[in-house]
Amino acid sequence: MTAIETISEIELVQLCRNGDEQAQRQLYSRYVGAMFHTVLRLTANREDAEDLTQEVFIKVFEKLDSFRGESTVGAWIKRVAVNTTLNFLRQANRLKMVAVESQNLPPEAEPEVDETAWANDIRRIHEAMGELPDGCRLVFNLHLLEGYRHQDVAQMLGITESTSKTQYMRAKRILREKLMVGN
Amino acid sequence: MNDLEKYILKNRDELDHLEPVPEEAMWKKIRANSIPQKPPTRTGFNWKLLAIATLVLSVAGWGLLFFKKQATVPPVVTPPKQEVPIAEQPLEENEMPAVEQTVPIAARQPDKPTQEQIAAAERKVPPSIAKQPKRKAKRVTEEEAAAQTTIFAEEQELQQLVVQKQQEIGLDTLDRATYADLLKELDELEISVAEARRDLGGIPQQERLMETLIRYYELKIRILEQINYEINKQKYHEALEKRI
Numbered sequence: 001m002t003a004i005e006t007i008s009e010i011e012l013v014q015l016c017r018n019g020d021e022q023a024q025r026q027l028y029s030r031y032v033g034a035m036f037h038t039v040l041r042l043t044a045n046r047e048d049a050e051d052l053t054q055e056v057f058i059k060v061f062e063k064l065d066s067f068r069g070e071s072t073v074g075a076w077i078k079r080v081a082v083n084t085t086l087n088f089l090r091q092a093n094r095l096k097m098v099a100v101e102s103q104n105l106p107p108e109a110e111p112e113v114d115e116t117a118w119a120n121d122i123r124r125i126h127e128a129m130g131e132l133p134d135g136c137r138l139v140f141n142l143h144l145l146e147g148y149r150h151q152d153v154a155q156m157l158g159i160t161e162s163t164s165k166t167q168y169m170r171a172k173r174i175l176r177e178k179l180m181v182g183n
Numbered sequence: 184m185n186d187l188e189k190y191i192l193k194n195r196d197e198l199d200h201l202e203p204v205p206e207e208a209m210w211k212k213i214r215a216n217s218i219p220q221k222p223p224t225r226t227g228f229n230w231k232l233l234a235i236a237t238l239v240l241s242v243a244g245w246g247l248l249f250f251k252k253q254a255t256v257p258p259v260v261t262p263p264k265q266e267v268p269i270a271e272q273p274l275e276e277n278e279m280p281a282v283e284q285t286v287p288i289a290a291r292q293p294d295k296p297t298q299e300q301i302a303a304a305e306r307k308v309p310p311s312i313a314k315q316p317k318r319k320a321k322r323v324t325e326e327e328a329a330a331q332t333t334i335f336a337e338e339q340e341l342q343q344l345v346v347q348k349q350q351e352i353g354l355d356t357l358d359r360a361t362y363a364d365l366l367k368e369l370d371e372l373e374i375s376v377a378e379a380r381r382d383l384g385g386i387p388q389q390e391r392l393m394e395t396l397i398r399y400y401e402l403k404i405r406i407l408e409q410i411n412y413e414i415n416k417q418k419y420h421e422a423l424e425k426r427i
Contacts, residue, residue: 004424011423025210032206037199046202050209057213122194125187126201144188145195178189 011075017064028057031074035081041084041141044130044141056081082146086156089134095157097135097167128178132171139164140171237398238379245391338393341400348407352414361417365410372402 003152004012004026015023035056060077061138067076089095125154132140138157142148143164148156150164191198349355359366376399379392 003420008424028210028213029206033204034199034208036204036209037202040202041198050205054209054212054216057209058216061213122191123201124198125191126198144191145198172185172187179187 010069011067013064013067013073016061023092024061027060027073031077032057034074035077038078038081038146039085040142041126041129041145042082042138044132044137045132048088052085053081056084056179059084078146082142082156086138089138094134095138097157097159097163122180125175128175131178132174136171136174139167143168149174218276235375237402238375238382238395241379241391241395241398242382338396338400340399341404345400345403345407348404348411352407352411354410356408358408362410362413365406369403369406372399372406375399 004015004022007015012023012027016027032053034152036049036053039052039056043049043052053131056077059080063080067073086095127136129140135157139153142153142156150161150168154161154164155160159167213227357366376396379399
């Protein structure tokens with residue numbers, strides 16, 4: 001293990017700011033996996049995910065001077081990744097939400113899924129998530145996996161908070177159905 | 184939150200490792216799309232050129248000043264030339280008497296004009312003009328002396344600072360191979376200032392020499408600070424190595 005692999009985030013960021021290529025490579029290696037998968041889940045397209053991940057890291061190295069250390073560098077890079085991806089989807093006109101009749105999706109109406117259908121198979125869930133329609137897939141990922149509140153998701157996607165909630169319920173319903181079918 | 188959500192969150196990390204990531208291919212493209220590279224720290228600044236340029240400017244400036252002064256000084260009145268036989272001139276020790284020939288009195292350097300010659304010359308120049316250069320020369324000398332005192336104090340201060348920096352760095356025990364470039368610049372600077380001392384060593388050039396020396400100390404301090412920076416950088420990297 002080399003010294004650069006063991007240094008702290010703050011030191012690594014400082015070296016990157018100074019143009020240290022080894023440090024930049026190290027920062028990239030630490031976060032590329034997580035960022036690629038985040039972008040891939042949001043776009044559901046491998047080619048787009050590769051292009052966007054590259055764009056994200058180019059932006060990260062360009063704007064590293066603006067990182068103030070108010071969050072972890074990982075969280076900061078994640079924000080860059082999410083914003084870059086959403087801008088891409090917006091330009092590609094892929095942020096459209098399919099209208100959902102909220103009365104059809106009361107939480108209490110959710111059919112329970114046999115746990116054995118998806119337990120111990122995160123890959124199946126991952127694949128099913130990739131098959132969700134754009135709008136509800138975005139909401140599901142941003143809310144459940146990236147931890148944004150519905151209020152924040154609504155702001156990011158330019159929708160209302162209630163739309164965000166209904167899209168989330170729709171995503172769960174479709175996901176369960178897919179997992180049941182797969183079983 | 185239902186079981187599915189709980190299960191997904193429980194296995195959240197796994198979701199980031201399911202797909203193969205083309206890490207190398209993407210990195211090459213990122214590099215190709217130019218990660219901004221800050222220019223490397225300049226250690227190869229040509230101090231010698233700067234020092235030489237300073238010296239040249241100093242000498243040129245002094246030369247200009249000198250010739251300007253020459254142009255404003257009233258013409259020196261020389262006594263009329265008289266020719267005397269060589270045989271009448273006093274002989275230096277061990278000097279052989281010359282054959283019969285004549286030389287101008289003005290060319291006889293050891294001789295001073297006689298009182299009669301000076302009196303004759305002063306009669307040809309109005310007293311107001313004749314005495315002016317003498318008073319002016321005295322005033323300039325006082326000003327120069329004051330200026331030189333100030334410059335001398337400044338030089339001493341810089342000299343002390345240089346010594347202090349050298350002690351901080353431990354210049355005498357420094358590994359010359361590691362800091363070869365900077366130490367070479369320092370050596371070249373020393374050679375340049377030695378030349379300046381030699382070229383500007385005469386009394387009329389003292390002020391210029393002092394100014395050059397002050398510039399030299401300033402350059403030397405900057406090089407020493409650069410060495411100090413490099414030493415600290417080296418220490419930082421060594422500290423990182425030890426963390427393994």
